Amino acid sequence: MSSSARILTVCTGNICRSPFLERTLQSELDRSWGPGEVQVHSAGTGALTGSAMDPEARARLEAQGYAANGFVARDLTADLVAGADLVLTATRAHRGKVAAVHPRALRYVFAFREFADLVTGVSDDDLQVPSADAGEHIRRVVALAAAQRGARPPLDDSEADIVDPYRRAAEVFDQMTGQIMAALPTVARALGRP
Template identity: 40%
Template sequence: MESPSIVRILTVCTGNICRSPVAERALQAGLDAVRAGTFQVQSAGTYAMTGSPIHLPCARIIETYGGRSGGFAARQLTPGMLRGTDLILTMTSTHRSEVVRMDPSVLKRAFTIREFARMLTVLEERDSRPAPETDLVGWWRTLPARAAGVRHLALASDAADNDVADPYGLAPEAYQRMEDELAPAVLAIVRFAHRTAPAEV
């Protein structure tokens, strides 16, 4: 039986070999540095290349950010994966719509990763109080609702700024674009986690 004392995060893209694995492994590495064993980050694809490893250019990006690229097999997104997930971070607004269509109950805890990062920046500016020492997991489970409450203050000037472009099968410049769009969001989430985590005693 899975432990209830873990914050479960799911990242979602299309094939689950490029964008969402980069988000998964980079976030996991960063959040492990905040509080090891508290966060579990996994990924899946809406049209996954099931069983495939992480695409090699993306594996290199993961390693740049301190993550592990090995031991990965792409997974098809299922309703069961959404149940019990505390936070769903999609790579595009279209992916978010597909997730919500699959399970409407996740509406208030599903975001594109770039919009969620902007919301955390707003939350941090409005309330700098750290998470309670005794219930970091519970505090993170309420975070999606608090983030949604400031969505109107974190709107993108261009809807495309919510999305991370798919580089699969394209030139090296496309992978650089993906990194340029995705990495700041990952780093913003990890930075927020560091700044709000209570000091361990």
């Protein structure tokens, strides 16, 4: 019997960065594992609960070939964090807020771009170990990434964080999109089916 994996993405308002991460990762992991094997959701530390995705973020998501339809923002809760196998945040500050809500999450919460950097330190042989299911594989990759924390030089915040575009110029939305899309292939490859 297969065990599906659960990934949670987190930002502040849950209308720009975390839904962009949610929808891109869900699509890539559906392509790899098949629909339903990995469930990606998002939440915000100060969510604009009930809101749709920001129109500027949505336009950029759709321009990359991903769907934004049906998205509704929601608040970060301890239950959402506790139920996840992996939490990917927009910034290191969000990582701290996730850990404050559910301290055990320290083992499986990472800033998204930082996670991409950490998994580049994991060997292809370790990433390609066959797994019984998506849940087993993703939990193993999380442990491998966590083990890299002391083995690789830490990124500075400008390299680890995704810029917050909310109520800012179009160029900042472009920057956010570029930061996410640059790291996405590395993350999707690590979390995808071996």
